[in-house]
Amino acid sequence: MNQWALILTAAILGSGAAIARASEPEAASPAESNVRGAPSPNIGADRTIHFSLKAPEANSVQVAGGDGLGAGPFPMTKGADGVWSVTTPPAVPGFHYYWFVLDGVSVNDPASQTYFGYGKETSGIEVPEAGADFYAIRDVPHGEVRAKWYFSRTTGAWRRALVYTPPDYEKNPKRRYPVLILQHGAGEDETGWTRQGRANFILDNLMAAGEAVPMIVVMDCGYANKAGTAPLAIGPGVSRETIRIAFRTFEDVIVHELIPMIDAAYRTMPDRNHRAMAGLSMGGMQTLFVTLHHLDRFSYIGSFSGPVIPGINTGREPQGNTPEEFDSKTAYEGAFADPRAFNKRVKLLWLGVGTAESPMFRSSISSAATALQRAGVDVVYFESPGTAHEWQSWRRALNEFAPRLFH
Amino acid sequence: MNQWALILTAAILGSGAAIARASEPEAASPAESNVRGAPSPNIGADRTIHFSLKAPEANSVQVAGGDGLGAGPFPMTKGADGVWSVTTPPAVPGFHYYWFVLDGVSVNDPASQTYFGYGKETSGIEVPEAGADFYAIRDVPHGEVRAKWYFSRTTGAWRRALVYTPPDYEKNPKRRYPVLILQHGAGEDETGWTRQGRANFILDNLMAAGEAVPMIVVMDCGYANKAGTAPLAIGPGVSRETIRIAFRTFEDVIVHELIPMIDAAYRTMPDRNHRAMAGLSMGGMQTLFVTLHHLDRFSYIGSFSGPVIPGINTGREPQGNTPEEFDSKTAYEGAFADPRAFNKRVKLLWLGVGTAESPMFRSSISSAATALQRAGVDVVYFESPGTAHEWQSWRRALNEFAPRLFH
Known part of the structure; x- marks a missing residue:
C-alpha cells in the first residue's frame, strides 16, 4: 500500500488498529456506546456481553465495571490471535461504566466512547432495555x-x-x-x-x-x-x-x-x-x-x-x-x-x-x-x-x- | 476508614487511584488538559514534559504521540513505587495527542482528558505557547x-x-x-x-x-x-x-x-x-x-x-x-x-x-x-x-x- 492509500485508508477507517475485530456470537449487536465501526463489545439478545481486546504481549486481562455487569472482575482468555475475550453474564439494562485491567492497570477499551466517571474518562456500555424507549432519540422535536x-x-x-x-x-x-x-x-x-x-x-x-x-x-x-x-x-x-x-x-x-x-x-x-x-x-x-x-x-x-x-x-x-x-x-x-x-x-x-x-x-x-x-x-x-x-x-x-x- | 468516609473521600477526590501522584520537577505545572486534580503529566518552563503511570506489574511502558512531542516512542522507567515515568524533550507548543504503550497495547493516560482522534478516545496534552493567547479563554463575551x-x-x-x-x-x-x-x-x-x-x-x-x-x-x-x-x-x-x-x-x-x-x-x-x-x-x-x-x-x-x-x-x-x-x-x-x-x-x-x-x-x-x-x-x-x-x-x-x- 503506497503513501496515498495509507492516509486514505486512515481517513475511511477512522479507527485505531488496537480495536480488536473479533468474531461475534450469532445475534449479538455492537453496543451503541461503541466508537463508530467498532464491532466489539457486542451484546446478545440475552444481554450477555462479549468483550475483547488485542493484547498479544499481556500476561493477564480482565474486564470490570458497574454493578449491573455482574460480580466481576471477569478474567479474559487469550486467543491464538492475541485477542483476549470473555462473554459476561446477562447484564442489567442501562448504562454501565467498565474498564479492562491490563497487567494490573485499569485502562479504557479503545472500542468504547468515554464518559467522565471515577474522576477520569472511562469506557461505558449501553445495554438496551426491552420496551424502554423513554431515553432513546426518537422522531420528536429536539432541544x-x-x-x-x-x-x-x-x-x-x-x-x-x-x-x-x-x-x-x-x-x-x-x-x-x-x-x-x-x-x-x-x-x-x-x-x-x-x-x-x-x-x-x-x-x-x-x-x-x-x-x-x-x-x-x-x-x-x-x-x-x-x-x-x-x-x-x-x-x-x-x-x-x-x-x-x-x-x-x-x-x-x-x-x-x-x-x-x-x-x-x-x-x-x-x-x-x-x-x-x-x-x-x-x-x-x-x-x-x-x-x-x-x-x-x-x-x-x-x-x-x-x-x-x-x-x-x-x-x-x-x-x-x-x-x-x-x-x-x-x-x-x-x-x-x-x-x-x-x-x-x-x-x-x-x-x-x-x-x-x-x-x-x-x-x-x-x-x-x-x-x-x-x-x-x-x-x-x-x-x-x-x-x-x-x-x-x-x-x-x-x-x-x-x-x-x-x- | 468507615463506609461513610469512603464515599465522601470518593466524592472529594473524584479521581481514580490509577492516577500516579508522582513527584514533580521544580517549576513544572500540570497540563491544563489533565483531568481535575491530576498533577501529571506536567510541563516545564522549557516545555519538557514529565509523564507517569502507575503500573507495578507491567513489563514495559512507553509514551508516544503527535509529531510535536518529538521522535518517540519514549521508553519509561519503573520506579521503586511501581510508577513508570519519563521526561520528554521540549515539545512544540500546542495540542498533541498521546498514549501509553503498556505491554504492547496503546492505552489512555487516566490523568488526561480524552479527545476523539485516530477513531477513538485519545489522551491529549496542551503545551502552552509563550505569548499566544488567541485560543485562550479570556475575559471577553463568549458564544x-x-x-x-x-x-x-x-x-x-x-x-x-x-x-x-x-x-x-x-x-x-x-x-x-x-x-x-x-x-x-x-x-x-x-x-x-x-x-x-x-x-x-x-x-x-x-x-x-x-x-x-x-x-x-x-x-x-x-x-x-x-x-x-x-x-x-x-x-x-x-x-x-x-x-x-x-x-x-x-x-x-x-x-x-x-x-x-x-x-x-x-x-x-x-x-x-x-x-x-x-x-x-x-x-x-x-x-x-x-x-x-x-x-x-x-x-x-x-x-x-x-x-x-x-x-x-x-x-x-x-x-x-x-x-x-x-x-x-x-x-x-x-x-x-x-x-x-x-x-x-x-x-x-x-x-x-x-x-x-x-x-x-x-x-x-x-x-x-x-x-x-x-x-x-x-x-x-x-x-x-x-x-x-x-x-x-x-x-x-x-x-x-x-x-x-x-x-
Whole structure:
C-alpha cells in the first residue's frame, strides 16, 4: 500500500488498529456506546456481553465495571490471535461504566466512547432495555444542549455549564421558561446527565408526549474550590467538615453566580415557583444542602440516590438506616422540624433509589422517606426496580420527577 | 476508614487511584488538559514534559504521540513505587495527542482528558505557547456551542452538529448571521474543533477585537454512510473510488440536509455570499470536494493542511509534489480552468499548511498554491511556522482565515 492509500485508508477507517475485530456470537449487536465501526463489545439478545481486546504481549486481562455487569472482575482468555475475550453474564439494562485491567492497570477499551466517571474518562456500555424507549432519540422535536462559559469569582476560574433549551425555545422568542438545575454524581462532571443520562432525550420525549412542561435544564460541575485556597486534602479520614466546605463553595457558585447568570442569559421565569433542583448521589446530597438553605429560591427538590447523611448538613454523626434513627426534627439543620410550614412552602420533595443499591443508599433513603412521611412531611418516594447505583436508576428518576415540575 | 468516609473521600477526590501522584520537577505545572486534580503529566518552563503511570506489574511502558512531542516512542522507567515515568524533550507548543504503550497495547493516560482522534478516545496534552493567547479563554463575551440533533435521510441515522453562535446572538433576536461550516480531520469527529481546536475561543477573541464579523460556525461529523449500504470496505488497497463514494455521501448530507436544517433553525443569511466552508486534513479535502461542486452555495473556501490529491476529485492518478506537476486546467474536475471566472465567483480560496508537515502535505499544498497563482487564480497561501500535522497549525489557520470572511 503506497503513501496515498495509507492516509486514505486512515481517513475511511477512522479507527485505531488496537480495536480488536473479533468474531461475534450469532445475534449479538455492537453496543451503541461503541466508537463508530467498532464491532466489539457486542451484546446478545440475552444481554450477555462479549468483550475483547488485542493484547498479544499481556500476561493477564480482565474486564470490570458497574454493578449491573455482574460480580466481576471477569478474567479474559487469550486467543491464538492475541485477542483476549470473555462473554459476561446477562447484564442489567442501562448504562454501565467498565474498564479492562491490563497487567494490573485499569485502562479504557479503545472500542468504547468515554464518559467522565471515577474522576477520569472511562469506557461505558449501553445495554438496551426491552420496551424502554423513554431515553432513546426518537422522531420528536429536539432541544439543544448548549455549552455556556462563565467566570466564577468564587472559584477564580472559568466554568462551563451545559444548558438544555426545550425544542420550542427558538420558535417562541418572547416565551419564558422554568428552570431545573440538575447535578451529576461524585467523580463525574457536567457532561454526565446528557451523555450517560440522556437527560435531553428524556425531556424531549416527555415534552413531545405532553407529560412535562417545557423547561430549561442547567447542568453544572459539582466541584468547586474557593479561589486562592489549597486543593482539598486527599486521603483517608477526610472529615465531614471538609465536605461541608466543598459543598458550601458549590452552594455559593450555584446561588450567587450560576442562577443569576442563567437568568440573565436565558428567558427564564426567575422566581422560586419556577426553579427546581435535583441531582444524583453526591448531586442529591448537594441538592438538599443547597435548596434547604435557600427555600426562597427553590420550590421543587429532587434527590436521586442521594445518601442521607445528616452529618453533612448538621455536623452530627451519621444516623442509622432505620426510620427510627432518622430524627426529622433535627435532620438537615431542622429544615423539616415544622412539617406543615415545609409542606406549604415546598411544592415537591422527591426521593428516589434503585432497589439493587447497597444499604448505604437504599436503607438510608427509604428510612428518611418513611420517617419524614410519619412526621407529616409530604415526600414522594420512588424505587427503580432492579437497578443499582447506576445511571438507569437516574434516568428513570428523571423520567418520574420531571413530569411533576412546574404545575 | 468507615463506609461513610469512603464515599465522601470518593466524592472529594473524584479521581481514580490509577492516577500516579508522582513527584514533580521544580517549576513544572500540570497540563491544563489533565483531568481535575491530576498533577501529571506536567510541563516545564522549557516545555519538557514529565509523564507517569502507575503500573507495578507491567513489563514495559512507553509514551508516544503527535509529531510535536518529538521522535518517540519514549521508553519509561519503573520506579521503586511501581510508577513508570519519563521526561520528554521540549515539545512544540500546542495540542498533541498521546498514549501509553503498556505491554504492547496503546492505552489512555487516566490523568488526561480524552479527545476523539485516530477513531477513538485519545489522551491529549496542551503545551502552552509563550505569548499566544488567541485560543485562550479570556475575559471577553463568549458564544455558545450548541449540540443540535437532526435526522439524515441520506444516512438513515440521527446526526449531531455542533453550532457555535456568536456572543451577541441572543441579544439581537432579529439579526441574521453568515455561516462557516468547519470540518475536522480523519479519525476525529464534530467535537474536534471546539475541544482540540478551541474554535469557539478563537472566534470569541477575534470578534471581541473587531477582527472577525459575528458569524455562526457549524461543525458536523465528516463521516457518512448511505442508508442501507454496507459499511465501507476495510483494509489495504482502499480505492479512490471508495473515497469518492464516502465524500459524495458526506456532500449530500452537507448540501441537502445540514445547510437547510441550519438555515431553518438559526438566524442565518442563507445565500452563497454569506456561507463559507473550511476544514483540516481530510476536512480540507472534503471542503474542496463539496464547495467546488456547489459554488452556487459557497463563496469562501479554506483548506487547512488538506493534502492535494487530485485523484479524489478527478479520478486521475495523484499528481506530484511540484508546481509543474499540478495541472490547474484539469485539477479538481477543471474548477480552476478559467481563472478569471473563478476569481470573480469565489471571494476567497485559502490554503494553509504547517512548515513541519511531511511532503505529502506541505509539498502538495504549496505546489498547488504556486501552480494556481501562476495560472492566475487568486489564492491565499499560509504557512504555520514550526508546526506539524497537528492542531496548532489549524488553530493558527482558523485565526488567519476567519478575519477574511464575509466582508
